[in-house]
Amino acid sequence: xxxxxxxxxxxxxxxxxxxxxxxxxxxxxxxxxxxxxxxxxxxxxxxxxxxxxxxxxxxxxxxxxxxxxxxxxxxxxxxxxxxxxxxxxxxxxxxxxxxxxxxxxxxxxxxxxxxxxxxxxxxxxxxxxxxxxxxxxxxxxxxxxxxxxxxxxxxxxxxxxxxxxxxxxxxxxxxxxxxxxxxxxxxxxxxxxxxxxxxxxxxxxxxxxxxxxxxxxxxxxxxxxxxxxxxxxxxxxxxxxxxxxxxxxxxxxxxxxxxxxxxxxxxxxxxxxxxxxxxxxxxxxxxxxxxxxxxxxxxxxxxxxxxxxxxxxxxxxxxxxxxxxxxxxxxxxxxxxxxxxxxxxxxxxxxxxxxxxxxxxxxxxxxxxxxxxxxxxxxxxxxxxxxxxxxxxxxxxxxxxxxxxxxxxxxxxxxxxxxxxxxxxxxxxxxxxxxxxxxxxxxxxxxxxxxxxxxxxxxxxxxxx
Amino acid sequence: xxxxxxxxxxxxxxxxxxxxxxxxxxxxxxxxxxxxxxxxxxxxxxxxxxxxxxxxxxxxxxxxxxxxxxxxxxxxxxxxxxxxxxxxxxxxxxxxxxxxxxxxxxxxxxxxxxxxxxxxxxxxxxxxxxxxxxxxxxxxxxxxxxxxxxxxxxxxxxxxxxxxxxxxxxxxxxxxxxxxxxxxxxxxxxxxxxxxxxxxxxxxxxxxxxxxxxxxxxxxxxxxxxxxxxxxxxxxxxxxxxxxxxxxxxxxxxxxxxxxxxxxxxxxxxxxxxxxxxxxxxxxxxxxxxxxxxxxxxxxxxxxxxxxxxxxxxxxxxxxxxxxxxxxxxxxxxxxxxxxxxxxxxxxxxxxxxxxxxxxxxxxxxxxxxxxxxxxxxxxxxxxxxxxxxxxxxxxxxxxxxxxxxxxxxxxxxxxxxxxxxxxxxxxxxxxxxxxxxxxxxxxxxxxxxxxxxxxxxxxxxxxxxxxxxxxxxxxxxxxx
Numbered sequence: 001x002x003x004x005x006x007x008x009x010x011x012x013x014x015x016x017x018x019x020x021x022x023x024x025x026x027x028x029x030x031x032x033x034x035x036x037x038x039x040x041x042x043x044x045x046x047x048x049x050x051x052x053x054x055x056x057x058x059x060x061x062x063x064x065x066x067x068x069x070x071x072x073x074x075x076x077x078x079x080x081x082x083x084x085x086x087x088x089x090x091x092x093x094x095x096x097x098x099x100x101x102x103x104x105x106x107x108x109x110x111x112x113x114x115x116x117x118x119x120x121x122x123x124x125x126x127x128x129x130x131x132x133x134x135x136x137x138x139x140x141x142x143x144x145x146x147x148x149x150x151x152x153x154x155x156x157x158x159x160x161x162x163x164x165x166x167x168x169x170x171x172x173x174x175x176x177x178x179x180x181x182x183x184x185x186x187x188x189x190x191x192x193x194x195x196x197x198x199x200x201x202x203x204x205x206x207x208x209x210x211x212x213x214x215x216x217x218x219x220x221x222x223x224x225x226x227x228x229x230x231x232x233x234x235x236x237x238x239x240x241x242x243x244x245x246x247x248x249x250x251x252x253x254x255x256x257x258x259x260x261x262x263x264x265x266x267x268x269x270x271x272x273x274x275x276x277x278x279x280x281x282x283x284x285x286x287x288x289x290x291x292x293x294x295x296x297x298x299x300x301x302x303x304x305x306x307x308x309x310x311x312x313x314x315x316x317x318x319x320x321x322x323x324x325x326x327x328x329x330x331x332x333x334x335x336x337x338x339x340x341x342x343x344x345x346x347x348x349x350x351x352x353x354x355x356x357x358x359x360x361x362x363x364x365x366x367x368x369x370x371x372x373x374x375x376x377x378x379x380x381x382x383x384x385x386x387x388x389x390x391x392x393x394x395x396x397x398x399x400x401x402x403x404x405x406x407x408x409x410x411x412x413x414x415x416x417x418x419x420x421x422x423x424x425x426x427x428x429x430x431x432x433x434x435x436x437x438x439x440x441x442x443x444x445x446x447x448x449x450x451x452x453x454x455x456x457x458x459x460x461x462x463x464x465x
Numbered sequence: 466x467x468x469x470x471x472x473x474x475x476x477x478x479x480x481x482x483x484x485x486x487x488x489x490x491x492x493x494x495x496x497x498x499x500x501x502x503x504x505x506x507x508x509x510x511x512x513x514x515x516x517x518x519x520x521x522x523x524x525x526x527x528x529x530x531x532x533x534x535x536x537x538x539x540x541x542x543x544x545x546x547x548x549x550x551x552x553x554x555x556x557x558x559x560x561x562x563x564x565x566x567x568x569x570x571x572x573x574x575x576x577x578x579x580x581x582x583x584x585x586x587x588x589x590x591x592x593x594x595x596x597x598x599x600x601x602x603x604x605x606x607x608x609x610x611x612x613x614x615x616x617x618x619x620x621x622x623x624x625x626x627x628x629x630x631x632x633x634x635x636x637x638x639x640x641x642x643x644x645x646x647x648x649x650x651x652x653x654x655x656x657x658x659x660x661x662x663x664x665x666x667x668x669x670x671x672x673x674x675x676x677x678x679x680x681x682x683x684x685x686x687x688x689x690x691x692x693x694x695x696x697x698x699x700x701x702x703x704x705x706x707x708x709x710x711x712x713x714x715x716x717x718x719x720x721x722x723x724x725x726x727x728x729x730x731x732x733x734x735x736x737x738x739x740x741x742x743x744x745x746x747x748x749x750x751x752x753x754x755x756x757x758x759x760x761x762x763x764x765x766x767x768x769x770x771x772x773x774x775x776x777x778x779x780x781x782x783x784x785x786x787x788x789x790x791x792x793x794x795x796x797x798x799x800x801x802x803x804x805x806x807x808x809x810x811x812x813x814x815x816x817x818x819x820x821x822x823x824x825x826x827x828x829x830x831x832x833x834x835x836x837x838x839x840x841x842x843x844x845x846x847x848x849x850x851x852x853x854x855x856x857x858x859x860x861x862x863x864x865x866x867x868x869x870x871x872x873x874x875x876x877x878x879x880x881x882x883x884x885x886x887x888x889x890x891x892x893x894x895x896x897x898x899x900x901x902x903x904x905x906x907x908x909x910x911x912x913x914x915x916x917x918x919x920x921x922x923x924x925x926x927x928x929x930x931x932x933x934x935x936x937x938x939x940x941x942x943x944x945x946x
Binding site: 373378379380384385388391392395396400403404407408410411414415418422425426457458459 | 525526527528592595596599600603607610611617618622625626629630633634636637640641643644
């Protein structure tokens with residue numbers, strides 16, 4: 001609960017800091033604010049399930065862990081934003097304020113106990129994202145992406161709201177525990193189709209946010225159009241918060257209706273895996289590939305959500321950590337490389353941009369390799385254990401066929417992730433050295449070390465939860 | 466504990482090599498390779514064949530003790546660890562003549578590979594086995610992709626995707642098996658042995674394992690990655706692939722497939738056997754046609770591994786013992802042969818048989834050593850190949866007379882392609898490519914002589930090694946039956 005209050009206040013403080021002449025103060029102060037929020041978050045660790053705001057918001061260790069992932073990801077992303085010093089048109093104070101405030105939305109989505117809270121959280125997060133996507137005002141693609149995201153997002157929110165009303169109609173409540181009681185007792189006796197329709201509509205809205213197929217069409221365009229730093233923000237934080245919300249909804253509240261929704265979700269998971277992996281294989285732009293790879297990872301996470309078995313919870317948390325670390329590293333390297341390759345019209349965001357990276361800067365090449373291996377789920381990286389836990393959760397539920405499909409698709413994944421590794425080690429490119437700011441270096445080294453550490457000793461993470 | 470040291474030592478040595486300068490790197494790599502060999506030999510001296518799994522280590526890894534970071538050596542493991550640690554320093558030494566760019570990384574990757582290979586052969590936890598099984602791919606992928614030949618990009622990507630594809634099925638099977646274990650679940654390989662599975666499940670798991678290991682070895686028809694990868698890789702990587710990594714597949718068959726799914730084997734063993742035998746004949750016939758020496762050895766390796774697999778699928782003492790001794794022999798021969806081809810290639814800049822000839826006249830030492838290794842590969846009595854091949858063929862013959870007869874053709878076909886190789890390269894008039902050919906240098910002899918000694922040692926007194934593996938093999942066979 002503390003981070004919600006802290007971030008709301010500090011977000012507004014950041015806006016006021018924007019009035020000061022020196023723009024250099026913004027980046028460090030935002031980082032400090034995020035640390036304060038992180039500390040505030042873990043104050044309530046192990047204090048058991050607590051309910052706030054008239055039982056609308058719930059705090060337990062799981063939601064605190066998700067908050068931790070979201071806040072730490074935000075910290076790393078802010079650290080590699082470099083203060084937006086390169087762009088004369090940028091408005092750093094507003095960007096940072098929006099990022100901080102959007103985190104409030106993410107935390108509400110993670111800890112909601114009341115449908116209204118979920119709705120407000122989704123909206124706070126999404127509206128901030130619409131704005132940040134279009135923040136590159138003079139770029140056509142950025143504007144197009146923002147508009148597309150806004151229109152599609154508004155549509156999805158409509159579905160979600162409609163779903164909530166139907167659920168309210170069926171159960172007479174917005175509160176998750178009361179809905180749960182209805183689902184397990186009344187609905188089990190006489191199934192209510194109003195409730196099922198509501199649940200489906202609600203799921204459609206949520207699945208749109210985590211870019212699951214067939215609600216994924218916005219993702220590649222928006223990811224490509226948005227400034228890279230906000231793409232990183234979107235692909236990690238929105239996804240983690242979205243899955244936390246989905247899990248909260250399906251794990252306990254709608255567990256009673258498992259027989260109704262599991263097959264629908266399983267089909268969507270398979271579809272997402274197919275679309276994400278096959279789509280990514282055909283891309284030439286690294287950023288679009290990462291968009292499709294984001295879709296495919298949503299597919300893996302959906303497997304864990306579909307299974308809702310004993311290992312699911314750990315699987316989702318661990319997978320989110322592994323995915324966020326690797327994605328942030330990948331986008332950090334892309335930021336550095338594309339900036340070097342940029343000319344007037346087009347940013348250098350194709351695979352070619354990585355050619356010869358190992359010679360230009362071995363550290364960047366190594367970071368990129370580890371991050372790609374982790375996303376591909378190769379052993380010795382955190383990504384492998386993420387996949388392992390996801391497969392375990394499905395196997396525990398006895399759905400083996402879905403893991404077979406997931407396995408086939410992760411082989412496809414190796415193809416496009418390795419294109420980056422091959423470009424950086426095996427192809428010739430420019431020889432200009434890339435200068436890396438200390439802050440970048442620190443973030444990348446930290447994330448890479450964690451990726452390898454979790455890859456060698458995944459038990460460490462279990463100690464944390 | 467000794468096992469863990471054998472895994473960590475190459476890892477540490479690799480990191481030191483990585484951080485050292487270009488001149489120092491190869492020396493550090495070689496010295497540490499020898500030190501690791503000494504450790505392995507020490508383990509051998511301490512080893513008691515009758516006492517089962519020894520030198521164990523065990524740590525909690527995941528899920529509060531149901532998935533363990535644990536390993537140890539029984540006879541089967543020990544023999545393969547000895548092979549790995551014996552070949553690695555020789556492979557490092559064989560690379561000395563080359564001037565590889567970024568040599569610290571190159572040698573470090575070889576040592577990382579050794580660490581992963583020892584890990585595979587000693588893991589007693591199924592997931593740890595899987596982890597090392599995959600981890601071994603990463604160093605060898607980079608070795609092949611960075612230092613390889615012209616078409617390396619395509620070839621190595623195919624290799625990587627193909628092999629990972631196979632092992633992912635094993636991962637699904639292992640996850641399934643893990644959740645079948647009673648109570649709080651356990652992924653110890655011995656716990657998986659104890660499972661009672663339905664016939665249908667056994668059939669499916671059989672195929673999941675079979676595909677994983679068949680791709681790795683490779684068996685017909687999963688071999689299409691192999692000749693290209695062997696040819697395009699730099700010779701040290703080819704040696705690692707053929708000398709040691711291929712054994713991971715055979716080891717997997719012995720360690721996981723046979724004891725976990727005996728009923729699956731009863732259902733499908735014949736199919737697997739036929740595929741193995743097809744591989745023997747098919748590989749040999751293609752080898753006869755080759756003019757690129759490296760490709761020829763690649764196909765011969767494919768044929769040999771088919772025979773090893775056939776022996777394993779026969780599920781008999783002779784078959785398993787033969788496969789184990791043949792793994793040693795094949796590792797030694799193939800590394801030697803690839804090295805000799807590399808020597809010839811460095812001096813003449815060609816690997817094509819049509820362009821070579823008359824090397825025996827300018828380089829008698831080379832041709833003598835070549836002959837010995839080659840005869841080992843052809844399985845002449847008193848050389849290392851004979852023992853294994855004899856045991857293997859007798860086991861296949863017991864399994865099915867007809868299959869045995871067909872597999873027996875390997876003796877004839879093997880000598881055809883090997884002797885053709887020898888004749889075309891060593892005899893005849895001196896070709897213009899061969900002019901000015903130097904005889905062996907000291908470091909080259911230092912690689913070849915230990916290999917030749919081992920050819921005779923295993924050929925004349927195979928009991929040294931058979932005796933180590935025998936109790937472990939018997940124990941395994943009682944599990945299967």
